[in-house]
Amino acid sequence: MxxxxxxxxxxxxxxxxxxxxxxxxxxxxxxxxxxxxxxxxxxxxxxxxxxxxxxxxxxxxxxxxxxxxxxxxxxxxxxxxxxxxxPPLTNYEETALSSMEHKLKRYIGIAKTNERIIQTEKNKIKELISDISHQTKTPLSNIMVFSQLMEEMPGLEENVRHYVQLIQAQSYKLDWLIQSLIKLSRLETGMISLQQMEAKPLIQTLTKALSQVYAQAENKQITINIDCGTHILACHDVKWTSEALFNLLENAVKYTPHNGQISILAVTNEMFTCIQLTDTGLGIPSEEIPHIFKRFYRGKQARDFEGVGIGLFLSREIITAQGGHIKVSSEAGKGTTFSVFLPKR
Structure with missing residues (x-):
C-alpha cells in the first residue's frame, strides 16, 4: 500500500x-x-x-x-x-495493532466454532426430518389405502361410510401437512437449494401451478383469466416457484365463492417481473394483513375453511430465497391481490 x-x-x-x-x-x-x-x-x-x-x-x-x-x-x-x-504477524507485541490482531483471531475462532455448531445442528435436523418422513409415510399410506378399501365395501352402512370418508379426508390433510412441514424445514435449514436460477419464461411456471388448482376452481365454477405473454421472463426456479404460486392460487380458490373470478397478470420492468393474482373472495381485514405471512396464522374468516396456515409462510420463504418479495393489498368482502416480484436477472 x-x-x-x-x-x-x-x-x-x-x-x-x-x-x-x-x-x-x-x-x-x-x-x-x-x-x-x-x-x-x-x-x-x-x-x-x-x-x-x-x-x-x-x-x-x-x-x-x-x-x-x-x-x-x-x-x-x-x-x-x-x-x-x-500465526500472528505481531508476535504478541505490546502494541494496539497486536491487541487488535489477537482480538480478531479470537473473534474468527468463535465464529468458526459457531459455524461448526450450526452445521452439526443442521445435520441433526436433517436426520430428524428424514426419520419423520420415513416413519410416517408407511402407516399413513396404510390408513389411506384401508379407508379407501372400506369405502368400496358393498353393503356398508351409510353412517359408517360417512366416518370412513372423514378418516380419508383427515388422512389426506395430515399427509399434506407433514409434506409441507418437511419442505419448509428443508428449505429453512438449507437442505434444499434452489436450482437453475436463470431467466426463463414465466408462462410455463404459471401453467404448472394452475394445473393443480384447475379442478377445484371448476367445481366452484370460478373463472380464471391469465394474461402472461410468452416473452415475459423471470429469474426463478420453476419447481419451487410453481409451489409458491400454487399455495397462493389454492388460497384464492378456497376463499372465492361460487361463480367468482381469479385474474393473473404478469408485467415486467427494468429490475423485476411482477405476477399479480387477484380474486373476488372474502378479502382480508386491514388489521390482519401484517400477520398473514406468519407461520400457522389464520384469520378469523379463514377459520371456517380447511387449512393449517402454512401455505403463505412457505410461499414467502420460497420467493424471498430467490431474491424476490411479496406484497398484498385487500379489502374485506371485495377480494385480495397478491403481487409476487421476481428478479429479471
Missing part, C-alpha cells in the same frame, strides 16, 4: 493544511514588507526561511503518510493471516 491508496479524507486534510500554510506565509510576507519596506536581503532571508519551513512540513507530512500507509498495510496482512488461521 502506498500514499496514493490513502483514504480521500486524508488528502482533504493535507490540502486544508497546505492552504492554511500558504495563507499564513502570504500574511507574514505582507506584514514584513509593510513594516520594513522592500529590502532585498530581508526578502531573501524570509524566502529561505519559508522554503525551509515548507520543506520541513512536506517531509513531516510525507513521513506520516508513509507511517499510516505501512500501518494499514500491516493491519491488512494481519487480518488476512487471521482469516486463514496463520
Amino acid at each position: 502506498n500514499t496514493k491508496e490513502l483514504p480521500p479524507h486524508f488528502k482533504q486534510i493535507h490540502r486544508l493544511f497546505l492552504l492554511i500554510t500558504i495563507v499564513l506565509v502570504a500574511c507574514f510576507i505582507g506584514r514584513i514588507m509593510f513594516l520594513y519596506g522592500f529590502d532585498p536581503n530581508l526578502l531573501q532571508l524570509t524566502t529561505l526561511f519559508i522554503i525551509c519551513l515548507l520543506a520541513t512540513g512536506a517531509a513531516w507530512v510525507w513521513l506520516w503518510n508513509r507511517r499510516i500507509a505501512n500501518y494499514l498495510q500491516t493491519l491488512d496482512a494481519a487480518i488476512e493471516r487471521a482469516m486463514h488461521d496463520l
Whole structure:
C-alpha cells in the first residue's frame, strides 16, 4: 500500500493544511514588507526561511503518510493471516495493532466454532426430518389405502361410510401437512437449494401451478383469466416457484365463492417481473394483513375453511430465497391481490 491508496479524507486534510500554510506565509510576507519596506536581503532571508519551513512540513507530512500507509498495510496482512488461521504477524507485541490482531483471531475462532455448531445442528435436523418422513409415510399410506378399501365395501352402512370418508379426508390433510412441514424445514435449514436460477419464461411456471388448482376452481365454477405473454421472463426456479404460486392460487380458490373470478397478470420492468393474482373472495381485514405471512396464522374468516396456515409462510420463504418479495393489498368482502416480484436477472 502506498500514499496514493490513502483514504480521500486524508488528502482533504493535507490540502486544508497546505492552504492554511500558504495563507499564513502570504500574511507574514505582507506584514514584513509593510513594516520594513522592500529590502532585498530581508526578502531573501524570509524566502529561505519559508522554503525551509515548507520543506520541513512536506517531509513531516510525507513521513506520516508513509507511517499510516505501512500501518494499514500491516493491519491488512494481519487480518488476512487471521482469516486463514496463520500465526500472528505481531508476535504478541505490546502494541494496539497486536491487541487488535489477537482480538480478531479470537473473534474468527468463535465464529468458526459457531459455524461448526450450526452445521452439526443442521445435520441433526436433517436426520430428524428424514426419520419423520420415513416413519410416517408407511402407516399413513396404510390408513389411506384401508379407508379407501372400506369405502368400496358393498353393503356398508351409510353412517359408517360417512366416518370412513372423514378418516380419508383427515388422512389426506395430515399427509399434506407433514409434506409441507418437511419442505419448509428443508428449505429453512438449507437442505434444499434452489436450482437453475436463470431467466426463463414465466408462462410455463404459471401453467404448472394452475394445473393443480384447475379442478377445484371448476367445481366452484370460478373463472380464471391469465394474461402472461410468452416473452415475459423471470429469474426463478420453476419447481419451487410453481409451489409458491400454487399455495397462493389454492388460497384464492378456497376463499372465492361460487361463480367468482381469479385474474393473473404478469408485467415486467427494468429490475423485476411482477405476477399479480387477484380474486373476488372474502378479502382480508386491514388489521390482519401484517400477520398473514406468519407461520400457522389464520384469520378469523379463514377459520371456517380447511387449512393449517402454512401455505403463505412457505410461499414467502420460497420467493424471498430467490431474491424476490411479496406484497398484498385487500379489502374485506371485495377480494385480495397478491403481487409476487421476481428478479429479471
